[in-house]
Amino acid sequence: MQELNCVVNGKEVTLRVDPTRNLVDVLRRDLKLTGVKVGCEEGECGACTVLFDGKPVNSCIIPVMKAQGRHVITIEGLAQDGELDPIQEAFIEAGAIQCGFCTPGVVLSAKALLDENPDPDKEEICEALSGHLCRCTGYLQFYDALKIAAEKIAARKA
Amino acid sequence: MTTKRGRVLAGGTDLFLWLKSGKADVDVLVDVSAIEALRTIDVRDDQVVFGAAVTHAEVAAHREIKALFPALADGCRSVGSPQIRNVATLGGNIVSAQPAADSVVPFVALDAQCEIASSSGTRVVPLEELYEGVGKSRVDATKEIITKIIVKRPDGPSANAYSRISPREAMSLPVVNAASLIVTDGKVIVEARIVTAPVATTPFRAKRAEAFLVGKNPSSLGDLAEAASIAQDEARPRDSLVRGSGEYRKILVKDLVEMTLYRAAERLG
Ligand SMILES: Cc1cc2nc3c(=O)[nH]c(=O)nc-3n(C[C@H](O)[C@H](O)[C@H](O)COP(=O)(O)OP(=O)(O)OC[C@H]3O[C@@H](n4cnc5c(N)ncnc54)[C@H](O)[C@@H]3O)c2cc1C
Ligand code: FES
Ligand code: FES
Numbered sequence: 487m488q489e490l491n492c493v494v495n496g497k498e499v500t501l502r503v504d505p506t507r508n509l510v511d512v513l514r515r516d517l518k519l520t521g522v523k524v525g526c527e528e529g530e531c532g533a534c535t536v537l538f539d540g541k542p543v544n545s546c547i548i549p550v551m552k553a554q555g556r557h558v559i560t561i562e563g564l565a566q567d568g569e570l571d572p573i574q575e576a577f578i579e580a581g582a583i584q585c586g587f588c589t590p591g592v593v594l595s596a597k598a599l600l601d602e603n604p605d606p607d608k609e610e611i612c613e614a615l616s617g618h619l620c621r622c623t624g625y626l627q628f629y630d631a632l633k634i635a636a637e638k639i640a641a642r643k644a
Numbered sequence: 645m646t647t648k649r650g651r652v653l654a655g656g657t658d659l660f661l662w663l664k665s666g667k668a669d670v671d672v673l674v675d676v677s678a679i680e681a682l683r684t685i686d687v688r689d690d691q692v693v694f695g696a697a698v699t700h701a702e703v704a705a706h707r708e709i710k711a712l713f714p715a716l717a718d719g720c721r722s723v724g725s726p727q728i729r730n731v732a733t734l735g736g737n738i739v740s741a742q743p744a745a746d747s748v749v750p751f752v753a754l755d756a757q758c759e760i761a762s763s764s765g766t767r768v769v770p771l772e773e774l775y776e777g778v779g780k781s782r783v784d785a786t787k788e789i790i791t792k793i794i795v796k797r798p799d800g801p802s803a804n805a806y807s808r809i810s811p812r813e814a815m816s817l818p819v820v821n822a823a824s825l826i827v828t829d830g831k832v833i834v835e836a837r838i839v840t841a842p843v844a845t846t847p848f849r850a851k852r853a854e855a856f857l858v859g860k861n862p863s864s865l866g867d868l869a870e871a872a873s874i875a876q877d878e879a880r881p882r883d884s885l886v887r888g889s890g891e892y893r894k895i896l897v898k899d900l901v902e903m904t905l906y907r908a909a910e911r912l913g
Binding site for chain 2: 505506508527528529530532535538541542543544547548549551552595598613614616617618
């Protein structure tokens, strides 16, 4: 067992963990952050996406000790004071959620994109979301959601 | 005394899966991915030095690399997905030793050299000599570590390009990929390097096609096309259930080599 110190959704966390575990398992079992989903466990589907110092990564193939000293954001870290993040609102408005299994990951990749590029074009959205599989929506709703989200974020800043 | 079996871990995008499946077994993992000295790209007048723990995302987004070595930037941009590229490293791509590794094919075209360190010292070896076979590297990650990848900037005017065909743009391995480098003396080609994969157990250098191009004018499209046909003739892709028939992939070798040569010639201006 090793001691892990990191910041998860803005809170400092100290845990004793078995270093052979992956990050998603520790997030889900030890920290009860079950918004992070597990699909393929091989880095292929994107369901387990979290932000690692602001960048999307597949937490199923991250050995947990890589989180040492890092900032991790899961879908639970987006809503502030009970209010949904504008990206979450936009996904609801655009009907970009059906079963919801892929959604936490897609929303986090969307957040990483919009934090860096507040007005992405279709190609940039496509590239940013290319590491996600969605078996329900048909993907097109994601573009609408990101357009709506970009407008909402711009309006909040104005 | 018992010795612990250690191994270098970088992004873990290959190694972590091998540990899970039992394909690799270790007592200790030494994570090198946060070592500052392995994390920089140093663009100098005569060469560019890449730290081995630089990620594919970092190379793909690097303004000077996109201008100098578009073949490499494009190769790195085609690895996996954004989530994979944010953690997967150059060093890991090399040591995993897949013939069609998307950063290695352009690196070999650019004649990259690797600095390898161990307790017995440091050596510099051409990257293309580091392949023992498919998935087998001459770098022993239990005893040594790649620290740097060095690419000399050619003396004369030069250009390079990369191309890849895969079932979809993200998250799929290449059916065929290719990278080319052309160096001129201002008039004619003095050096060409053409690499394609996976058509052999290592990234494949089309040496006859390379030799054919020496002395040719880079704006002669007929010569570039002829070189691509020679490369097609040299390459021996096998039938593969995942990647397609050897016959089909041989045709792709010609098309992709031709495309990279045209694009490189265009970049020469
Ligand atoms: C879903 C998915 C998609 C992928 N898609 C692609 C793709 O499109 N194209 C492609 O080329 N690859 C792809 N890969 C493979 C992989 O991401 C790359 O090979 C990656 O560059 C490996 O780097 P890493 O840092 O993750 O290596 P690790 O997994 O950390 O290490 C890989 C090997 O290299 C050794 N090693 C790592 N760094 C060093 C070093 N500095 N010195 C000595 N030994 C070292 C390790 O011991 C291990 O043997 C994919 C992988 C996944 C999971
Ligand atoms: S569960 Fe991690 S990528 Fe599929
Ligand atoms: S909404 Fe069901 S997988 Fe995307």
